[in-house]
Amino acid sequence: MTVDVLAYNATSIDPYVNSMVAGCSRAGVQLRHDPVDFAGQKQKTSTTLAARRGTYDLVETYSYAIPQYAAQHQLRPLDSLFAKYRERYRLDELDPKMLEGLRYDGKLYGLPMQANVQVFVYRKDVFRKLGLSAPKTFRDVRAAARQIRAKEHIKRPLALPLHSAADISTLYGNLMRSQGAAESVDPRTRKPTFDTSQSRRALGTLRSLAPYMDPQVTTFDQIKVQQQLFNGNAAMGLLYSGRAADLLDTRNTEFAKDFGFVTAPSLRTGGGPTADLSVDGWSIPWNTHVDPDLLFQLMAASVGRQASAHALPAAYPARRTAVDEARLPYARAVRNAIKRGASASEPYTWAAPIQARTSYVLASAVNGTLSVGAALRRCESEARAVLAGGQ
Amino acid sequence: MAAPSLLTMALLLGVPLAWTLVWSFQHVTYGGSGTWAGVGNYADALGDPVFRSAATFTVLFSVVKTASLILVAFSLALLLNRVGRLRAWFLGFLMIPYVTPAVIAATAFAWLFDSNFGGVLNHVIEAVTGHEFLWFAQAWPNRVLLLLGVVWQEMPFALLILLAALQGVDESTLEAARVDGAGWWSQLRYIVIPWLAPMFRFVALISLMDGLRMFDMLVPLSPSSVTVGNSSMMQYVFNVSLRDGSHNLGLGSAVNILTMVLIAVLLVPMLWGQFKERKSA
Numbered sequence: 317m318t319v320d321v322l323a324y325n326a327t328s329i330d331p332y333v334n335s336m337v338a339g340c341s342r343a344g345v346q347l348r349h350d351p352v353d354f355a356g357q358k359q360k361t362s363t364t365l366a367a368r369r370g371t372y373d374l375v376e377t378y379s380y381a382i383p384q385y386a387a388q389h390q391l392r393p394l395d396s397l398f399a400k401y402r403e404r405y406r407l408d409e410l411d412p413k414m415l416e417g418l419r420y421d422g423k424l425y426g427l428p429m430q431a432n433v434q435v436f437v438y439r440k441d442v443f444r445k446l447g448l449s450a451p452k453t454f455r456d457v458r459a460a461a462r463q464i465r466a467k468e469h470i471k472r473p474l475a476l477p478l479h480s481a482a483d484i485s486t487l488y489g490n491l492m493r494s495q496g497a498a499e500s501v502d503p504r505t506r507k508p509t510f511d512t513s514q515s516r517r518a519l520g521t522l523r524s525l526a527p528y529m530d531p532q533v534t535t536f537d538q539i540k541v542q543q544q545l546f547n548g549n550a551a552m553g554l555l556y557s558g559r560a561a562d563l564l565d566t567r568n569t570e571f572a573k574d575f576g577f578v579t580a581p582s583l584r585t586g587g588g589p590t591a592d593l594s595v596d597g598w599s600i601p602w603n604t605h606v607d608p609d610l611l612f613q614l615m616a617a618s619v620g621r622q623a624s625a626h627a628l629p630a631a632y633p634a635r636r637t638a639v640d641e642a643r644l645p646y647a648r649a650v651r652n653a654i655k656r657g658a659s660a661s662e663p664y665t666w667a668a669p670i671q672a673r674t675s676y677v678l679a680s681a682v683n684g685t686l687s688v689g690a691a692l693r694r695c696e697s698e699a700r701a702v703l704a705g706g707q
Numbered sequence: 708m709a710a711p712s713l714l715t716m717a718l719l720l721g722v723p724l725a726w727t728l729v730w731s732f733q734h735v736t737y738g739g740s741g742t743w744a745g746v747g748n749y750a751d752a753l754g755d756p757v758f759r760s761a762a763t764f765t766v767l768f769s770v771v772k773t774a775s776l777i778l779v780a781f782s783l784a785l786l787l788n789r790v791g792r793l794r795a796w797f798l799g800f801l802m803i804p805y806v807t808p809a810v811i812a813a814t815a816f817a818w819l820f821d822s823n824f825g826g827v828l829n830h831v832i833e834a835v836t837g838h839e840f841l842w843f844a845q846a847w848p849n850r851v852l853l854l855l856g857v858v859w860q861e862m863p864f865a866l867l868i869l870l871a872a873l874q875g876v877d878e879s880t881l882e883a884a885r886v887d888g889a890g891w892w893s894q895l896r897y898i899v900i901p902w903l904a905p906m907f908r909f910v911a912l913i914s915l916m917d918g919l920r921m922f923d924m925l926v927p928l929s930p931s932s933v934t935v936g937n938s939s940m941m942q943y944v945f946n947v948s949l950r951d952g953s954h955n956l957g958l959g960s961a962v963n964i965l966t967m968v969l970i971a972v973l974l975v976p977m978l979w980g981q982f983k984e985r986k987s988a
Contacts, residue, residue: 359949366738381951388738480934482951532844535930543823672946672953676757676933683844683934 319606319614321349322364323376324357328558328631329596332429333376335623340614347614365390370603374611377426379417379595379660380668386420387665392600393423397612405616414634417595417660426597427615428634430627432556433580433658434490434591435649437563439551440576442468450578453585454521457552461528464551474528475550479537480679484522485671487554488678489661490590491518494583499662500670500699508699510674510692519681519688521583526682534679545569554580556594560646561629577646579653588657595634595660666702673698730960737954748961758962761938766969768853768939769918773911775858780865780910781903785895787866788873798867805863814927816856817843846935849928853937856928861917865910872906873899905984912977919970940966 323333337347352360357376364370365385377385385391398407410428418426438450443460446467451457457474464473477483489499497514501507509515530536530544538559544550546569555563566572580591598615600608617623624638632650633639641647661667674695681691731748733741752758783801787794804812818824820842833839840848876899884894900907922941925932932938933946940962948959 358951362737362949362954366736390738480931531839531841532931534934535843537930540823547823549823668951669953672950679931679934685934 317344317606318346318348319374319611320372321347321374322352322357322360322372323349323374324354325351326354326558326630327561328430328432328627329376331626331631332618332623335620335626336614336618339623340617345610361385365601365603367603369605370601372601373604373606374614375599375601377418377597377599379426379593379597379663382418382425382599383420383663383665384668385599386423386425390602391425392602392608393425394427394600394612395424397608398424398427401612401616405613405620407616409621409637410619410634411636411654413593413654413659414595414597417593418597418599420663426595426599427612427619428595428597429619429624430558430596430631430633431650432558432594432596433632433650433653434487434554434589435557435560435577435646435653436580437545437553437555437560438576438578439571439574441571441574442470442551443576450576451552451581453581453587454525454583454590457581458524458528460552461525465528468551470549470551472528472530472544472549473551474525475536475541475544475553476522476525476529476533477536477538477541477554478522478529478533478679478682479540480534480676482671482675483537484534484678484682485675486592486661487590488518488522490580490592491521491583493592493657493659494518494587494590496588499667500674501662501664501666501703503662503664506703508670508696508703510696510699515692515695516688517583519678519692522678522682523684523688526684531683534683545571545575554590557632557646557650558630564629564645577649579649579656580658589653591653591658593654593658593660597634666699669702670699673702727960727963730957731964732961733957735956735960737956741957744957748957749965751958752962752965757933757938758940758943760936761933761940761943762965762969764937765919765921765939766973768850768921768937769915769973772854772857772861772918773914775854776861776865776914777907777910779858780862781869781907783862783866784869784873787870798870801866802863804860809860810923810926812860813856813924816859817852817927820852843929844931844935846937849932849935849937853924853928857918857921857924860924861914865914868906868910869903872903876902905981908977908980912974912981915973915977916970919966919973940969 321333321337323329333349337349340347361375361377364372364375402408414428414431415424418424418428436451442464443450446463448460448463451460461473464470476487478487492499492509492514495514495517497512498509500509502509526533538556541553541555542559542562545553545563548571560577562568563575564572580589582589598618600611604611619635621635621638624633624635627633628638628640628643632644632647639647677686677691677694677698680686681688730741732744734744735741787797790797818826819828820826822829829842842848842852880898881894884898920941921939922945925939925942929935929937932942944959944962947953947955
């Protein structure tokens with residue numbers, strides 16, 4: 317029997333895939349996995365799940381995508397299988413917050429392997445020299461940026477992933493959640509939240525940071541933020557933890573030993589961190605003909621202790637016993653963020669379509685083409701159109 | 708004899724085209740059977756300012772790019788036509804962007820202007836002008852960058868066609884013109900350019916079609932294309948049909964049909980010209 321596995325290639329995902337494919341191909345079961353990038357995986361997932369008979373038997377999914385697929389009954393709920401194999405595969409060691417991130421409507425649709433949380437990266441040498449401490453709020457970030465610019469002559473000391481196609485919506489959403497507000501729609505009233513005081517503060521904060529960033533920041537994805545930190549063009553930034561390990565590699569940057577990691581700042585004192593918990597995991601498509609029992613065991617084996625240990629330091633594993641702070645310098649920042657409320661994005665079907673229609677508008681406010689108020693009014697109207705079904 | 712080709716054409720072109728046409732009148736998402744939407748998708752597309760901006764930019768960019776491409780390729784072809792033994796070397800060098808996959812060539816080109824990745828040309832331009840250009844985040848600098856990148860990538864094809872055509876210009880006609888006292892410009896204007904006219908039309912035809920279908924070059928050269936107003940119609944199709952949270956295949960199909968209509972409108976006069984020329988020849 318052949319089991320076809322769909323999972324994108326990344327340093328944080330490969331150990332889990334390799335462990336599954338190499339370790340479980342035996343006794344008449346052959347696992348097949350072809351290399352694919354993240355964009356390719358997203359498209360293949362959409363098409364395989366939509367077909368009557370899918371091409372893949374196991375798919376790598378993530379917390380942001382689960383609601384869309386689960387709402388269309390394209391994934392198999394895993395609760396009964398989880399209960400059945402809880403002890404054999406020590407599934408209690410999996411982080412409950414990460415399990416929560418792969419739930420939709422109370423049901424579990426994925427088995428978590430690893431998580432990405434946004435962490436604040438800063439140059440310890442620069443901060444030490446200027447007598448600065450790691451920022452706790454964005455007001456501290458602005459103050460630090462002013463000092464670094466004046467005294468260290470780093471013209472644009474801050475780098476944030478604000479790419480107009482997606483990243484900017486993530487950061488805006490995290491700023492909303494830092495204030496305890498819903499990212500785009502209040503789930504109780506089903507009304508958009510773009511026309512609120514919290515949204516004005518969130519987008520206003522991003523706009524207020526613009527003078528300290530590269531003027532082309534709305535074209536910056538995670539890789540460009542990394543590049544700014546590698547080059548020394550920026551002395552601080554926000555990155556997903558999965559990207560943080562690259563900063564510690566001396567082959568990438570001369571500042572590898574100078575980077576420090578702390579929990580992402582809050583919008584205001586006492587608020588939650590500006591971070592979300594993006595969980596990667598395994599799911600079973602409804603349209604596979606392979607025995608779900610077998611598939612679940614393959615998934616459970618791939619998130620086992622050994623594979624999780626191999627994933628360090630590229631990944632922050634879901635298996636809590638595998639988290640080794642000595643090998644994960646950003647582990648404390650991630651753990652604190654989760655403890656202080658960082659959770660998966662809104663588990664609602666409207667989240668992705670609203671993001672697709674508003675991210676460009678938010679970018680226009682950051683680069684000054686639109687005022688904050690005008691941009692939010694347009695986002696509000698786009699969100700209403702999505703909720704009304706006028707996609 | 709024609710049956711296998713007709714069958715292949717029907718399967719590879721006819722069937723997808725028919726499905727696209729049907730879907731353009733339906734609300735369709737992945738795996739769904741589709742529900743009748745009438746002309747709703749067309750109305751949505753034409754009423755969407757993002758689509759109108761993408762369509763306007765695509766058409767204008769295609770026209771400007773085609774004119775620039777012909778000008779640059781023809782100038783280089785004239786120069787290369789005078790080169791002797793080293794011509795093959797020059798040609799080989801100029802072919803590099805054409806044989807490189809478009810998205811890779813565009814990424815490499817973008818890095819020349821991106822200070823995050825060295826940005827050699829950006830530094831030179833800033834040093835010379837004393838001005839900081841936001842090549843990726845401002846509309847006009849980005850349009851210039853796009854034009855340079857696309858012309859650089861597509862130029863070798865046009866160059867090859869025009870160079871081959873130049874070598875076929877009747878030498879005795881040129882000689883007679885020289886004897887009659889015609890200078891370089893007169894020879895070019897009254898003999899060479901009219902001789903090459905069918906090739907100019909052919910290059911323009913291909914270039915316009917490429918321009919109207921532009922997608923992959925935009926990804927590295929204009930990462931913020933929608934925000935700065937430099938998005939293309941094919942990018943619009945991708946955004947409404949394939950992006951996370953936007954699997955509107957009906958709307959994407961309607962835009963594809965509109966694109967085909969637009970291509971036909973723009974190209975029919977040129978194709979008609981080619982047809983008349985062949986008939987008279």
